[in-house]
Amino acid sequence: MKSKSIPALEAFTPLGAQAQAHADAFGHAVGDIWRSLSGLTLPQSAMSDMQGEYLKQATTLWNNTVESLSAEGEKTAKPVSDRRFSGKDWAANPGAAYTAQMYLLNARTLMQMAENLQGDEKAKARIRFAVQQWVDAMSPSNFLALNPEAQRKALDTKGESIAQGIQHLVHDLQQGHVSQTDESVFEVGRNVATSEGTVVYENEYFQLIEYKPLTAKVHERPMLFVPPCINKYYILDLQPENSLIRYTVQQGHRVFVVSWRNPDESLAAKTWDDYIEHAAIQAIRVVQEISGQDTIDTLGFCVGGTILSTALAVLAARGEQPAESVTLLTTFVDFSDTGILDVFVDEASVQLREMTLGPDAPRGPGLLKGKELATTFSFLRPNDLVWNYVVGNYLKGETPPPFDLLYWNGDSTNLPGPFYCWYLRHTYLQNELKIPGKLTVCGEKLDLGAIKAPVYLYASREDHIVPWKGAYASTRVFKGKKRFMLGASGHIAGVINPPAAKKRSHWVNDKLPASADEWFTTAKEVPGSWWTDWAAWLKPHGGPMIAAPKTPGTRKYKAIEAAPGRYVKAKA
Numbered sequence: 001m002k003s004k005s006i007p008a009l010e011a012f013t014p015l016g017a018q019a020q021a022h023a024d025a026f027g028h029a030v031g032d033i034w035r036s037l038s039g040l041t042l043p044q045s046a047m048s049d050m051q052g053e054y055l056k057q058a059t060t061l062w063n064n065t066v067e068s069l070s071a072e073g074e075k076t077a078k079p080v081s082d083r084r085f086s087g088k089d090w091a092a093n094p095g096a097a098y099t100a101q102m103y104l105l106n107a108r109t110l111m112q113m114a115e116n117l118q119g120d121e122k123a124k125a126r127i128r129f130a131v132q133q134w135v136d137a138m139s140p141s142n143f144l145a146l147n148p149e150a151q152r153k154a155l156d157t158k159g160e161s162i163a164q165g166i167q168h169l170v171h172d173l174q175q176g177h178v179s180q181t182d183e184s185v186f187e188v189g190r191n192v193a194t195s196e197g198t199v200v201y202e203n204e205y206f207q208l209i210e211y212k213p214l215t216a217k218v219h220e221r222p223m224l225f226v227p228p229c230i231n232k233y234y235i236l237d238l239q240p241e242n243s244l245i246r247y248t249v250q251q252g253h254r255v256f257v258v259s260w261r262n263p264d265e266s267l268a269a270k271t272w273d274d275y276i277e278h279a280a281i282q283a284i285r286v287v288q289e290i291s292g293q294d295t296i297d298t299l300g301f302c303v304g305g306t307i308l309s310t311a312l313a314v315l316a317a318r319g320e321q322p323a324e325s326v327t328l329l330t331t332f333v334d335f336s337d338t339g340i341l342d343v344f345v346d347e348a349s350v351q352l353r354e355m356t357l358g359p360d361a362p363r364g365p366g367l368l369k370g371k372e373l374a375t376t377f378s379f380l381r382p383n384d385l386v387w388n389y390v391v392g393n394y395l396k397g398e399t400p401p402p403f404d405l406l407y408w409n410g411d412s413t414n415l416p417g418p419f420y421c422w423y424l425r426h427t428y429l430q431n432e433l434k435i436p437g438k439l440t441v442c443g444e445k446l447d448l449g450a451i452k453a454p455v456y457l458y459a460s461r462e463d464h465i466v467p468w469k470g471a472y473a474s475t476r477v478f479k480g481k482k483r484f485m486l487g488a489s490g491h492i493a494g495v496i497n498p499p500a501a502k503k504r505s506h507w508v509n510d511k512l513p514a515s516a517d518e519w520f521t522t523a524k525e526v527p528g529s530w531w532t533d534w535a536a537w538l539k540p541h542g543g544p545m546i547a548a549p550k551t552p553g554t555r556k557y558k559a560i561e562a563a564p565g566r567y568v569k570a571k572a
Contacts, residue, residue, distance in 0.1 A: 040119035040127065050116070054109050061105065065098040080104070084141040084383070084391075089148040096148045099140045107135040122342065129343045136382045141391055150395035157397070164397030176371045178378075178389045180410055185402040188411075189564050192404050193234035195246045197563035199259075200553035201286045204267065205279040207259040207565045208286055210552040211245060215252045218549075219542025221324055222254040222291040226280060228303040229260040230373060232411050232568050235492065236301070238404045242498045244531070251535050253297070253542055254549070256287045258304070262370075262570040263414045269365040272310075272422040277442045280311035284322050290554050295324040297541050298453075301495070302466065305331025306427065310441055312451045317444035323453040325541040326478075327534065329495050330459060330466040333448055334473035335431040340380055340464055345428040353424060357417025368420045370412030370572035380464055385409075405492060412572045434477045454481035456537055458530065460494025461486055461507075472516040483537060484512060486523065487530045499529040506530040 079091045085100040114128045140146035144154075144162075153161045172178050186192050197211035225245065227233040236257070237245040249255050258279070261267070287296050300308030305328040312323050332338070338345070357366040378385040392398045400406075432438040436447040455478045459471035468486055475482055487494040488504035497504055509523035526533075553559055 040117045040123055042113060042117055046116040047113075050109060050112055054105070057105055058102070061098065061101050065094055065101075068094050084139055087149050089152050093148045096140070096146070099146055103138070103140050110135055122346070125340075126343045129340065133379065133382060136387060139383075139387065142387055142395075144395050147391065147395055150391070153396050161397035165394040168393040168397065168399070172393070177374060177410060177412075178386060179393060179400055180385065180389055181400050181403040181406040183407055183410060186404060186407040188232075188234065188569050192239070192407065193232075193237050193564040193568060194240065195237050195243055195249070195563065197257075198552040199560040199563060199565040200256075200290065200557045201283075202560060202565075202567070203278060203282065205261055205270075205275060206283065207261070207560075207567045208283055209257045209259055209563045209565060210290070211249050211255045211257070211563070212552070213254065213548035214246075214249050215548060217545040217547055218252050218254045219539075219544070220291075220546050221293050221295060221297055221541065221543040222256060222287055223248060223297040223299065223538075223542070224283060224287045225255065225257040226283070226298065226300040226304040226308040227258060227260070228301055229275065229279075229307070230303055230370075230413060230415060232262075232408060232413060233257055233259050234564060234568060235405075235408050235496065237564075238408065238496070241500065242496055244496065244498075247498060247531060247535075251539070252545065253538070254291065256283070256290075258283050259565055259568050260413070261567045262572055263367060263416050264570075265367065267416050268367050269359065269418060270416040271359070271418045272426075273442050274416075275307060275419055276311050276314060280307050281315065281442075284311065284315070286557060288322060290557050293543075295322055297325045297327075297538060298323045299327040299329065300331060301329040302331060302491075303423075305329060306333060306423075306433070309333050309448055309451070310433070310446065312453070313446045313448050314442045314444045316447065316450035316452070321452050323451065324543075325456065325538065326451065326453045327456040327538070328458070328471075328474065330463055330471060330491055331457075331474065332427065332466055332470060333477050334434040334470070335427045336473055337467055337470035338428060339467040339470065341428070344376070345424060347429070350421070350424050350429050353417070354421045358421040359418040361417070365417045368415040368417060370414045373415070374410065374412040377465070405496075414572050434473075448477050449479040451478060452480050454483075454541070456483050456485065456534060458485045458487065458495070458534070460490055461488055463491045463494065465491040469516040472519065475512050476514070482512060484509070484519065485530050485533060486520070497529045497531065499531050502528055504529070506533070508533065 080086055080097070080100055082100075082104060085097075085104075090096050090100055110131050111128070114124070114131045117124050117127060141149075144150050150161070168179065195211055197209045199207045200210045201208040225233075225236065227236060237243045240246055245255060245257060260279075263270070284296065284298075288294065298308055298312070300306070308326070309328065309331070312326065315322055353368075355361055357368055359365055389400060392400060426432045426439060433446065434448065436449060437445045439446045455474075457471060457474050459466065459468035461468050463471075472484060475484055486507040487497065488506065489497070494504070505525050505527050506529070507520065507523040507525050509519055511519070511522065513519055513522075551559075
């Protein structure tokens, strides 16, 4: 008798084969990584020099410590410049001071060893990153038994600081991240994201906010902001005095902003194409319809800039040029130089994400949790964004002070797995976005060079997320008129720098040589914010001034709710 096939087994057969293929590919990739790491060598001459220097410094340090203990009167050690050990309690305790000095010596030596490795550059970068993470985690300041400041506070408060620290630890374990600020002080729509506006459109991807004019007349041509979907949009609208949204409205522009939905499981299968077609392009369409203008001014921030550029390239392939101008803030379109983030991206890591979150994952597409992404970014600057708060919150029992920027930083967002996997593979890993015709998005071959609008490119000099030289590479991708601006500080603080604060500086250079270093060599440093330069550049693109609209939206696009809207309030 002929046996019947079992449907259940037949259904699982291709899944098993697919899983095996994924596993094989992943194993090969891991093998490649291991071979690159095993190929690293440390020259004997460099090792000998470091050993000699280490023994010399260690001996001097020990002798100085013994001398201070033997000296008459108050026993104090020389203060340490590192802020983790600069407090008086460290200097007043020779044992603690010696521990700190030895730790710093060991840390310097380990980093020197990592720097002197020879071999594959990416493997070296991974080793340096791993060593730095371990060194920062092992700081004596991070341990109660070795931290004299935390010990003194425990004695002064009769143990209350330790009890409070345990409460903070339990609270943070429950919420899933280390508290960087007193989050109870802030509420979206009450004291952050307070610019007056109205939600005039929404779909499952985003809400579109139109902001109330602050001038009697506005530019005829509206302005669309596309913020990063990996964060909440209100980094552009923290407080009235530092709001880029409010500043732009004050310049007489009719401003619309995309407020991304914080994805839940219903959006887990959404792709990069979905976000381009149904979010970025749809936002452009709605702004065009509401304003009655064929062309609009556009701005993208970080990943939002990459999304905006992709959307405009898709429309260019369709014969449309809806952008009168494009402003890109700390944005990659050429991913040749991604800085420290490069250590997280390789074939193995991308395949792992694809196997767990991607469209072909055995269990189906999933969400990249916002807290995971936020933790990764925090550990790019662990002393400032992790260990500083571990010491303060848990060892000393302190409540971190309220800070709107850090509240925003902790307000994480999820990402659909297929969207994230496509982004990782085709930009960070394979750097294909810059290559004309290489990628197909929304059925169109992409060519960023086909975008005809003039482009204003901003980068921050100390940005560790989008290194400024990586952002400068965009000048070689876009073919129209371009202006490159370099601001001081980092990824966020460099961008959010209102003129009234009279802080920091920026560098200007009308020429755009091939080399970023050459651009900087001939650039002029100007005190204060770059916002005024951008406003002057943007003004002629806004068109003539007309009477400001009295009501938001149109008959078709009616008011849905007041800004900031529901989407931005959803927690990951």
